[in-house]
Amino acid sequence: MKKKYVLVGTGGRAEFFYGAMVRDFQETCSLIAFCDTNQTRLDYANQLLVEKYDVEKIRTYKADQFDEMIQAENPDIVIVTSVDRTHHRYIIRAMELGCDVITEKPMTVDEEKTQAILDAIERTGKQVRVTFNYRYAPHNTKIRELIRDGAIGEVNSVHFEWALDTQHGADYFRRWHRDKRNSGGLLVHKSTHHFDLVNFWLDTTPDTVYATGGLHFYGxxxxxxxxxxxxxxxxxxxxxxxxxxxxxxxxxxxxxxxxxxxxxxxxGYQRDQSVFGDGISIEDTLGVIVTYKNNAILTYSLNAYLPWEGFMIAFNGSKGRIEVQVREQSYINSGGDKSDEGKLDEKVIRVLPMFGEPYEVEVKEGKGGHGGGDPVLLNDLFGKPAEDEFNRAASHIDGAVSILTGIAGNHSLRTGQAVKVDDLVDF
Structure with missing residues (x-):
């Protein structure tokens, strides 16, 4: 039996979900309505349905008609891809009206809204799924497998450096994300992916967070x-x-x-604001230290103005070390141009046993975004999920724990003190 879906927030990220539904999951999904604050964007989403996907238009509702939409359409699931600071509003109201929810990350932007979502789940008995597509990327799944299977023994420390380039990184400083009230800053909006990966890889949760950083390049x-x-x-x-x-x-x-x-x-929303203008309240240079419940420690950095994009990470364990380097963008800004596409792409996982020969781990990728991970995520959400030994489907608990690392980091940025994650919310 098909499940009925409505989607709230028809901006740039929305098509990832609704496009897949109408293209690949027509047997299991019925997309029945869009909701947004802006009718022009609603109409354009419908235009894409007709012209790009060759399906019929669906009904549209303005944001102040959300309750009316739920009552009229009676969906099973609400997909939330609106501005981050509004996620909690639609997640909570959807559950109160009897719907399950799929939400884009981050689940929300501060601890008060996180607590409100957790309380609503307890009160209504409904489900919330958070879409962490990075878990499904084959190289990230392989890291989980190596650590799970004891390739380097017990992991004691992780060094994780994330680089955003001057195309992708700069974009956060043009858009609504530049206002920390909208996005929680990059520690919440972007780093939630990375903090979730560490939780996923190490099978643990954060205990204490200390952060430093600021706006050092943009502005x-x-x-x-x-x-x-x-x-x-x-x-x-x-x-x-x-x-x-x-x-x-x-x-x-x-x-x-x-x-x-x-x-x-x-x-009046301007998508192309100057990255060197006024009104930017998020950081572009960040360093974080996290201690975990299993006593592992993380040193993490994020910079949003670098010549390449991707990450470097090292896991230090009782039986050796894993080194990872992933370049995510094909276009490298460092003196490059579009003719350089693909030349510097790489995904390398190297295992260095304590008393053995180092070796590289082969990772088999599939078709689609994130090395074939995106189609697997989308099938988990909208199709007939296969059994997954790695438990990559993220619950509301996973969504909450990942953002609470960044939220604790934001508190630490303001106070200069380390913050206990358990002091922020009650699970």
Missing amino acids: KENAERRGETNFYQRAYGSEHAKNDPFAIDLEANEHLKSMYLDAEKED
Whole structure:
């Protein structure tokens, strides 16, 4: 029997879900309605359904009609892909109205909203799934397997460095994410993936978090300090922005134009704000130390303005070490151009036994995003899930524990003190 779905928030991330549903899971899913604050974006999502996926339009509702939509459409599951600070509102209300929920990460942005979601789950008995696609990437699953099977014994420490490049990383400083009230900053919005991976790999949960960092590259004050003077509020209509590698031209991309530029008339949201303008309240340079319930420690860093994208990680165990390097972006900004695509891609997992010969681990990838991991996640959500020895499907507990690491980090940034995660919420 098909399950009925509605989706809230038709921005950039939404199509990952609804596109898969109407393309690959028609036997198990029925997408019946969209909901958003902006009618232009709702209409564009419907346009994509017709023109890209060759299916019929579905009904649309404005955000203030959410209850009306649930009552009229009677869905089984609500998919939440709205701005992060609104996730809790739709998650909680959907459960109160009798629906299960699938939510984009992060589940929410602070401990009060996290507690409200946990309380609503307890009160309603409904389910919340959090979509951690990084768990499903084959190299990340292989790391879990190696640690589980004792390749380096008991893991005592992890060093994890995440690099965001000047295409992807800069984008967080153009969009709504640049306001920490919307996203919880990169420690919540982005690092929730990474903190979840550590929980997943080590099969443990965080105990204490200490964080430091700040806005060191983006923002008007940093640009002025470096002697840069051509500031603009946004790329649209700016002569200064035409040759600026940090600007994005919405008019040059029909998809972005239709989703954002054409929708501005309704809500004034500007997708192409200057990364060197005012109004940025998130950090771009971060360092975190986490201790875990199993006594392992994590040293973690994130920088959002680097010449390449991906991560380097080392696991230090009682029987050896695992070293990992993953370059995620095919375009390397360091003197490169589009002709460099693919040349520097790499995913390397190297095991160094304490008293044995080092060896590299082969990882078999599949078709689709994240090395074939995205299709597996989507099948878990919308299809007929296969048995999974690695338990990659993330529950609301997984979603809460991952964001609480970042939330604790935000508290530590403000106070300069280490923060106990268990002091933030009651499970």
